[in-house]
Amino acid sequence: MKKIVISVAVLLIxxxxxxxxxxxxxxxSSYLDDxxxxxxxxxxxxxxxxxxxxxxxxxxxxxxxxxxKLKGLKVISGxxxxxxxxxxxxxxxxxxxxxxxxxxxxxxxxxxxxxxxxEKGGVxxxxxxxxxxKDQFHLMTLYGEIDLKKITKLASKMKIDALDHLRKxxxxxxxxxx
Amino acid sequence: xxxxxxxxxxxxxxxxxxIFKGRFFxxxxxxxxxxxxxxxxxxxxxxxxxxxxxxxxxxxxxxxSTLRMINLTRDPNYNEMVKDIEKMIFxxxxxxPINEIRAISKKFIEEEEFEELMxxxxxxxxxxxxxxxxxxxxxxxxxxxxxxxxxxxxxxxxNKIPDLINSLNADNFxxxxxxxxxxxxxxxxxxxxx
Numbered sequence: 001m002k003k004i005v006i007s008v009a010v011l012l013i014x015x016x017x018x019x020x021x022x023x024x025x026x027x028x029s030s031y032l033d034d035x036x037x038x039x040x041x042x043x044x045x046x047x048x049x050x051x052x053x054x055x056x057x058x059x060x061x062x063x064x065x066x067x068x069k070l071k072g073l074k075v076i077s078g079x080x081x082x083x084x085x086x087x088x089x090x091x092x093x094x095x096x097x098x099x100x101x102x103x104x105x106x107x108x109x110x111x112x113x114x115x116x117x118x119e120k121g122g123v124x125x126x127x128x129x130x131x132x133x134k135d136q137f138h139l140m141t142l143y144g145e146i147d148l149k150k151i152t153k154l155a156s157k158m159k160i161d162a163l164d165h166l167r168k169x170x171x172x173x174x175x176x177x178x
Numbered sequence: 179x180x181x182x183x184x185x186x187x188x189x190x191x192x193x194x195x196x197i198f199k200g201r202f203f204x205x206x207x208x209x210x211x212x213x214x215x216x217x218x219x220x221x222x223x224x225x226x227x228x229x230x231x232x233x234x235x236x237x238x239x240x241x242x243s244t245l246r247m248i249n250l251t252r253d254p255n256y257n258e259m260v261k262d263i264e265k266m267i268f269x270x271x272x273x274x275p276i277n278e279i280r281a282i283s284k285k286f287i288e289e290e291e292f293e294e295l296m297x298x299x300x301x302x303x304x305x306x307x308x309x310x311x312x313x314x315x316x317x318x319x320x321x322x323x324x325x326x327x328x329x330x331x332x333x334x335x336x337n338k339i340p341d342l343i344n345s346l347n348a349d350n351f352x353x354x355x356x357x358x359x360x361x362x363x364x365x366x367x368x369x370x371x372x
Contacts, residue, residue, distance in 0.1 A: 035301065036301075037300075038298065038301065038302075039298070039299045039300070041294070041296065041298075042295070043293070043294055043295055045295050045309060046309075049309070049312070077300075
């Protein structure tokens, strides 16, 4: 048992590629005590519990495999706030130049969505979503080993509506294949 | 038997498919009440201390056997889901402020080496899920009025926990929240007087 604990600790120290960006961590901390926002945090420990689950259903097994490779999910969400758009712009400025590549921008009614990723060695290690509108602001970061093709399935199972926009990527991908 | 308990049982008899199982109900109920007043050993001390610190509305203790018993329609999926649960303690606690719930969650991490698995803090819902050694879980869930605290020992397929919670409220399961409610209240009052 002790050996396992030491191995896990060494692994965690040696694999910082999946660690959440410091800038984003600080951003989340700054909203921690703000009662106008809902804060969600899912830790790597939670995702790891999905690792050993076996199911007869192929779809569910695929979902469980994808989820077990994740290391964390954090969300801050406010839908009746003041200055949603300025918070959105402020968040975009904060992450600008911090190694995120733009994946997709969506203008949906009065809301703007920005999807960004971090990639290392051909593996997507973080998916960041910043969304803002007149009275809304949402920030979500999903980190670990992320398979974008499975992310929409994952999003619908985890009931993250905003990630529905990523379905567009799936369609574009199929279009490219043809 | 109190009127309230008869009503609960009567409600179940309304379902024709369940009538033939009626003879077993009293047995189920007796066992459930016995379980409800018999504290579980070898579980989180901090969790148990909640009953001393707060006024409990409902206090339920389940074992593998009692979890199977409430499955009146013998749904095989449910039995599969709960087969590795050794014990589950359920407290419904009268209004607890959110900052106290956060403090309780921190105490589990600091004093009993639990790890946070998941947390949601919001205007409408607040809950924390904590785990220890892959075979013990604590969930603290703030509802409109109360705090629901669950301590689960054993293994459960983590993706099936919402199903388990839904099952406890479904019509095809014995309504454990009603069964023995009055007896539990009497027992609590007796304990207080002593």
